[in-house]
Amino acid sequence: MSVIEVSNLVRQYGSKRAVDNLSFSVQEGEILVIVGASGCGKTTTLRSIAGLDVPTSGTIRLDGKTVADGAVFLPPERRGVGMVFQSYALWPHKTIAENIAYSQIVRGTPRAEIGTAVDNALALVGLSGMGDRYPATLSGGQQQRVALARCAVSEPRVMLLDEPLSNLDSKLREQMRDELKVLIKKMRSTAVHITHDQTEAMALADRIIVMRDGRIEQMGTGRDLYRRPVNRFVADFIGVATFLDGQVVEAAGDKVRVQVAPTLSLLATPSVAAAGDGAVSLCIRPESVVLSATGSPAQNVVSGAIVAETFLGDHIEYVVDVGGLKIKARSQDDFTLGQTAFVLLPPDAVISLPAAVQCQTGKAA
Amino acid sequence: MSLSRKSRTPVVDLESVVSGVFYALTAVLVITPIVYLIYGSFLTDSPGAPSAQWTFANWVRAYTDSTYLSAFFNTLTLSTTVAILAMIMGAAMAWIVSRTNAPGRNKLAMLVIVPLMLSNLITAVGWIALAAPNAGFINAAANALFGIRTVFNIYSFQGIVLVLAVDHAAFAFVAFYAALRSIDGALEEASYTLGAGPVQTGLRMTLPLIFPTVAATFLLIFVSTAENFSVPTLLGSGFGYQTLPSRIYFDMTVEPSEPTMAAASGMMLLWIALAGTLWQRRILARTSQYVTISGKGSRPRITDLGPWKYVATACLVFYLVIGVILPYSALLFSSFLNFLTPRLSWKLFTFDNYLFLLRRENVDATINSLLFSIGGGLLITGLYVTLSYFIKRSATGASRLIEYVAMIPTAIPAVVLAVGILWTFVGLPLPIYGTAAILIIAYFIRYIGLGVRQSRTALAQVSSELTEAARMSGASPLRAFTDVTVPLVRPAALALWTLLFMSIFTEISVTILLYSYDTVTLPVRLWNDMSQGHQTRAIAVAVLQASIMFVIIFAADRKFGILRNTLDR
Numbered sequence: 014m015s016v017i018e019v020s021n022l023v024r025q026y027g028s029k030r031a032v033d034n035l036s037f038s039v040q041e042g043e044i045l046v047i048v049g050a051s052g053c054g055k056t057t058t059l060r061s062i063a064g065l066d067v068p069t070s071g072t073i074r075l076d077g078k079t080v081a082d083g084a085v086f087l088p089p090e091r092r093g094v095g096m097v098f099q100s101y102a103l104w105p106h107k108t109i110a111e112n113i114a115y116s117q118i119v120r121g122t123p124r125a126e127i128g129t130a131v132d133n134a135l136a137l138v139g140l141s142g143m144g145d146r147y148p149a150t151l152s153g154g155q156q157q158r159v160a161l162a163r164c165a166v167s168e169p170r171v172m173l174l175d176e177p178l179s180n181l182d183s184k185l186r187e188q189m190r191d192e193l194k195v196l197i198k199k200m201r202s203t204a205v206h207i208t209h210d211q212t213e214a215m216a217l218a219d220r221i222i223v224m225r226d227g228r229i230e231q232m233g234t235g236r237d238l239y240r241r242p243v244n245r246f247v248a249d250f251i252g253v254a255t256f257l258d259g260q261v262v263e264a265a266g267d268k269v270r271v272q273v274a275p276t277l278s279l280l281a282t283p284s285v286a287a288a289g290d291g292a293v294s295l296c297i298r299p300e301s302v303v304l305s306a307t308g309s310p311a312q313n314v315v316s317g318a319i320v321a322e323t324f325l326g327d328h329i330e331y332v333v334d335v336g337g338l339k340i341k342a343r344s345q346d347d348f349t350l351g352q353t354a355f356v357l358l359p360p361d362a363v364i365s366l367p368a369a370v371q372c373q374t375g376k377a378a
Numbered sequence: 379m380s381l382s383r384k385s386r387t388p389v390v391d392l393e394s395v396v397s398g399v400f401y402a403l404t405a406v407l408v409i410t411p412i413v414y415l416i417y418g419s420f421l422t423d424s425p426g427a428p429s430a431q432w433t434f435a436n437w438v439r440a441y442t443d444s445t446y447l448s449a450f451f452n453t454l455t456l457s458t459t460v461a462i463l464a465m466i467m468g469a470a471m472a473w474i475v476s477r478t479n480a481p482g483r484n485k486l487a488m489l490v491i492v493p494l495m496l497s498n499l500i501t502a503v504g505w506i507a508l509a510a511p512n513a514g515f516i517n518a519a520a521n522a523l524f525g526i527r528t529v530f531n532i533y534s535f536q537g538i539v540l541v542l543a544v545d546h547a548a549f550a551f552v553a554f555y556a557a558l559r560s561i562d563g564a565l566e567e568a569s570y571t572l573g574a575g576p577v578q579t580g581l582r583m584t585l586p587l588i589f590p591t592v593a594a595t596f597l598l599i600f601v602s603t604a605e606n607f608s609v610p611t612l613l614g615s616g617f618g619y620q621t622l623p624s625r626i627y628f629d630m631t632v633e634p635s636e637p638t639m640a641a642a643s644g645m646m647l648l649w650i651a652l653a654g655t656l657w658q659r660r661i662l663a664r665t666s667q668y669v670t671i672s673g674k675g676s677r678p679r680i681t682d683l684g685p686w687k688y689v690a691t692a693c694l695v696f697y698l699v700i701g702v703i704l705p706y707s708a709l710l711f712s713s714f715l716n717f718l719t720p721r722l723s724w725k726l727f728t729f730d731n732y733l734f735l736l737r738r739e740n741v742d743a744t745i746n747s748l749l750f751s752i753g754g755g756l757l758i759t760g761l762y763v764t765l766s767y768f769i770k771r772s773a774t775g776a777s778r779l780i781e782y783v784a785m786i787p788t789a790i791p792a793v794v795l796a797v798g799i800l801w802t803f804v805g806l807p808l809p810i811y812g813t814a815a816i817l818i819i820a821y822f823i824r825y826i827g828l829g830v831r832q833s834r835t836a837l838a839q840v841s842s843e844l845t846e847a848a849r850m851s852g853a854s855p856l857r858a859f860t861d862v863t864v865p866l867v868r869p870a871a872l873a874l875w876t877l878l879f880m881s882i883f884t885e886i887s888v889t890i891l892l893y894s895y896d897t898v899t900l901p902v903r904l905w906n907d908m909s910q911g912h913q914t915r916a917i918a919v920a921v922l923q924a925s926i927m928f929v930i931i932f933a934a935d936r937k938f939g940i941l942r943n944t945l946d947r
Contacts, residue, residue: 065846089849102847105839106865115861116851163851 014077016041016171016203017062022071024057024227031057033227035071039203039220044194047207048214048250049224055207058224059173062205063096064089075171090119095169095202099176101160103148109135109159110144116167134162137196154185161193165200172197174206178213190216211251215239223247239298243284245366248296255302255341257295258368268360271295274336280313280360284367292368301362302342304331308355313363315356319348397768401780404765407823408783411798412790418801419641426805436642446643449625453604453650456538456621461599463543465592468550471694475551476558478681480690487555488941490694493548493701495931495940497884499608499901500920502541503908504705505532506613507712507917515708518720533616541609544701546599552944553598557591558584567679593661597654604650605791607887608901612908622647623793623887630797630891637797644794651789706924713918731918740903740919746814747900747923751883754818759875761822762829763836763867770837781830788827792887795824800891812894820888825881829874836870869938876934880927 015038024032032054039045047055060066062073064080064087072082075094080087103112113134117127135141138158148156157177164172178186178193194217197204208214214221215235223230223238223246231238231247242248245256259273265280271293272278281295310316317335331342333356340356348354414425419437423430440446474480475487493501508514509532512521520529531537561584569579585592607623614624622643629640683690712718716726734740765784769777787795799820803811810816840863848858886901893902900923907916934940 063846063850065849088855089846090852090854094850096847096850098843098847100841100843102841102843104844104847104862104866115848115853119852119857163847167851 014041015039016043016076017045017205018072018074018077019058019062020072020074022058022061022073023069024054024061024066025069030227032061032068035227035229037222037229037232039205041203042198042201043219044197044204044206044217045220045222046214046218047205047222047224048209048211050209050250053224054227055224056175059175059205059207062171063094063173064092093169094171094173095164095167096173097160097164097175097177099179101148101156101177101180103156103159103163105148107147108144109140109146109148109151112148112159113144113163113166116163120167130166134166137165137199138162138192153181154189157181157189161196165196168200168202170203172200172202172204174204176208177206179208179210186213193217215251221251223250240364241284242296242364242366245294245296245368248364248366253299253341255297255299255339257297257338257340259293259295261291261293261365269293269365271365274338277315277336277338279358279363281363281365282361283365293365294368296364296366297340297358298362299330299341299343301359302340302344303357303359304333304342304344304346304348305355305357306346306348306352308357310355313358313360315358316353317356319350319352319354322348322350393768393771397772398776400765400768401776404780404826405783407819408786408826410802411795411823412786413798414801415641415644415794415798418638418797419645421638424637424804425801436638437645439639440642440646445620446622446625446646449620449622449643450646452610452619453621453623453647456535456542456610457600457603457650459539460542460546460603461596463539464546464599465550465554465595467543467547467697468552468595469554471547471551471697472554472558474690474694476555477679478683478687478690480683480687480694482691483694486691486694486698487551487945489698489702490551491548491941491944492698492931493545494552494944495880496545496702496927497886497901497923498541498545498606499612499884499886499904500709500924501545501701501705502532502609502612503904503917503920504709505537505541506913507708507718508532508704509537510718512720513718515711518722521720533613535614535619538610538613538619541613542603542606544697546602547697548701549599549602550595553591553595554588555945557588561587590661594658597658601651601654601789604647605793605887607793607890608905612905623791626793626797627890630793637801640797641794644791644797647791647794648789651791655789709917709921709924712914713921715914718913731914734915735918735922739898743898743900743903743919744922746897747883748926750814750817750821750899751879754814754821755875755878755882757818758822758825758829758878759833759871762826762874763833763871766830766833766837769830770834784826784830786827787823792824793891796820796888796891799823799888812896814897816892817889817897817899820892821878821882821885824885824888825878828881829878832874832877833867833870836867836874839870840866873934873938873940873943876930876940879930883927883930884923 017039019038020036022032022035023030035054035058037045047058049055057066061068061081062075067086068081070083073080075092079085080092104115107115110131113131114127117130122130131144132141135144138161140155140158140162143151143155148159151159157180160177174193178189181189190213206217218235220233221235221238222232225246230250231243233241235251238247238251242251248254249256257273257279259271259279261269262272262278263270267282268280269283270278271281273295279295281293308314308316315335317333317340319331320334320339321332323330328343328345329347331344331348331354333340333342333354335356340358342356418425420432420434421430422433422435471490475483475490506514509516509530511517511528511531511533514532516530517528520526532540569582604621605623606621607627610619610621611624611627614620620628626640626644626647629636629643713731714727714729715722716728716730719726735744765780769781790798799816800811803816803819810819844866845858845862848862849855853861884901885899886905889899889902890905893899900919904916904919904923907913907919931940935942
């Protein structure tokens with residue numbers, strides 16, 4: 014059953030719609046990640062679920078119970094929802110133990126039980142024995158864990174996470190990301206996590222929502238979004254890609270032939286949004302491109318000169334100039350700059366998307 | 379379910395109603411006296427007087443009559459001299475503390491800021507005991523030892539400059555100390571690596587970097603001196619020296635009083651403050667492009683002074699001697715004398731001055747002073763914090779407007795403000811004039827700029843996420859407020875309360891025009907005793923005041939490190 018149900022959510026600030034008719038639901042035990050650039054409405058959505066923001070219109074249900082619609086508004090303290098804040102929001106005047114115990118004290122839990130609950134929460138995040146310290150004496154990563162423990166101690170049905178990893182340095186962020194996922198799953202909580210980092214979204218999420226301008230661009234698993242983006246915005250936002258603008262010239266079974274240059278056409282797979290005719294934008298992920306030193310031109314095989322390389326250890330990133338079109342490719346083989354290489358673009362991995370008018374072309378370089 | 383809706387709506391409304399009332403009251407309280415002041419300056423008699431008629435004569439006289447012009451000129455020269463001297467002293471001390479290896483510099487730094495918290499009226503009285511012609515201790519000693527009648531006469535331009543410059547040097551010290559400490563040492567090191575010597579680096583790198591601080595400090599000391607009423611009046615009236623505040627006081631209190639002339643000449647003082655503010659804005663606009671004075675950076679270079687480091691320490695000690703130890707020791711000593719005289723003898727020693735303190739008028743004044751500064755200070759602290767809380771909570775146009783309104787009284791000299799407040803309440807049917815309420819209101823208006831600024835800094839530490847986190851933990855709005863907001867604001871509110879206590883406890887500029895028989899305060903007692911020639915009685919009052927001040931400073935430093943915080947703000 015769906016634990017969170019958001020339907021037709023609208024939040025208007027003056028003349029601007031921060032959230033524009035948003036609907037989605039989250040299943041029990043699921044981690045939903047909302048990803049988008051700053052100002053896309055993801056924070057407002059999260060705060061609406063928390064009860065920290067009053068929606069202009071729309072309905073929010075938690076466990077089937079309406080907590081916000083035109084007539085009803087349940088304040089945050091009565092929603093039984095836990096939240097981890099971007100700034101961690103640890104109370105500087107309370108010790109770690111007091112921070113964690115607060116929700117239990119407010120709810121009137123017996124003293125003995127609070128002690129055990131705090132110890133368990135501290136153990137859960139690997140901070141046993143740190144209860145007497147104050148937040149200011151902890152490192153960023155440790156503060157992050159305390160914030161998690163504070164949220165976890167009341168075993169909320171729903172956990173809301175507002176970019177909790179964005180203040181950590183990259184190494185710690187990766188580590189905490191994995192710990193976070195294990196923790197949420199261990200608690201069997203339903204979680205909504207928001208972030209602007211697509212890698213974080215893919216690593217954490219059971220399901221991802223990509224938001225822009227208050228609307229959902231696409232909703233699906235990380236695999237769906239990466240391999241079958243519905244439009245160029247999503248394809249560009251999730252992962253790296255080369256985009257080639259072209260014109261559909263014929264349909265060939267479940268594929269389409271797209272003219273991308275006067276002398277070059279490619280077979281491509283139309284996306285779920287069915288970009289089967291007219292002006293399209295082809296999306297090619299660099300790792301699906303196959304580079305080889307020898308070969309001959311054939312269907313979806315083109316030749317070009319290596320014009321840039323970046324050695325990254327486990328692989329090398331190249332840019333191949335194919336008659337003026339710059340195609341990003343990833344390979345473990347060595348090529349030298351200026352060398353001619355043959356580029357295989359597997360038709361299954363060339364996705365034809367509706368042409369996005371507002372995006373500039375030739376973004377590949 | 380609809381219950382929760384009902385319970386929510388009134389809360390939102392209540393808050394906007396309360397904040398609206400707060401805003402309106404603040405605006406009325408701040409703006410009305412100013413309107414009255416401008417209005418009164420165009421009248422022949424006080425606003426409300428039956429004979430009052432429209433006139434330009436006050437304005438014409440203020441800018442043509444030699445009395446007012448010379449007062450204006452005196453204000454300018456005194457303020458400039460004091461600001462320059464105070465800055466030289468403050469900058470030298472700040473350099474010694476932050477950039478040299480002078481021994482004991484960090485401990486002395488804490489003491490150097492003590493004059494900031496003392497009253498310059500009391501210090502001036504101490505200096506009268508030290509350097510009154512013939513009778514002052516220094517002059518008496520010089521006469522006895524070298525046969526010089528008077529080496530230094532405190533009743534002189536130099537005397538006024540000495541008291542005010544030494545007092546403001548502590549302020550300049552804090553400003554320069556903060557600026558010098560926050561310049562990234564790497565910037566200066568870069569200059570050294572490019573071949574510039576210490577002097578060139580100082581002139582071409584350090585000085586331009588702290589120039590905004592220099593300008594702001596100059597302006598603040600200038601305005602503070604220009605509006606100082608007590609010191610120039612106390613030390614200057616004997617030799618016919620008047621600044622604008624002393625002239626305004628004269629016009630208000632000496633019969634036949636000319637209150638509307640006071641208003642018109644008070645506006646002259648306002649131009650000075652206004653011009654200064656505009657000038658400072660221009661400098662800030664020009665220099666905001668190079669924001670190099672940031673929080674972090676490498677450690678500033680410490681200059682090894684060699685044997686001169688003891689001289690540097692001696693400079694700091696000398697400042698303490700001049701600024702605190704000498705005048706306050708002289709106060710204490712002379713409070714046991716019958717009268718000030720060059721010929722000391724055992725017969726002169728007495729406890730009469732202290733017995734005099736036990737008289738009813740002095741006991742009442744002590745009670746009033748403590749009541750206004752402790753009780754009134756607490757009330758005003760609460761009002762400032764609440765006002766700032768509302769300003770922070772809502773980002774409406776009204777909030778921004780009220781922030782500006784709160785800054786206005788800072789630019790208005792206290793004596794002038796007192797005239798405006800007087801006229802506002804004297805005509806009001808409410809029985810406020812002559813009561814403690816008018817003084818509390820006046821203090822609220824006078825310190826509102828400082829108070830709102832300070833409490834905003836305090837509230838800035840309470841991010842909304844902290845209270846939201848409490849709500850998410852199950853706390854009601856009220857519970858979140860008491861469990862999170864209140865404890866977090868408390869230390870800063872306490873510090874503000876202390877600051878207001880010290881300001882109100884020594885306040886004379888507005889009190890002197892607004893007190894009545896029932897609301898006499900200690901500074902007023904001191905002032906009246908001095909004016910009536912009861913110097914040693916006044917000195918005993920000063921000792922009482924100073925003792926209370928020192929106890930409070932000591933306690934506040936033990937409790938929440940007020941000295942350290944002032945230095946490291």
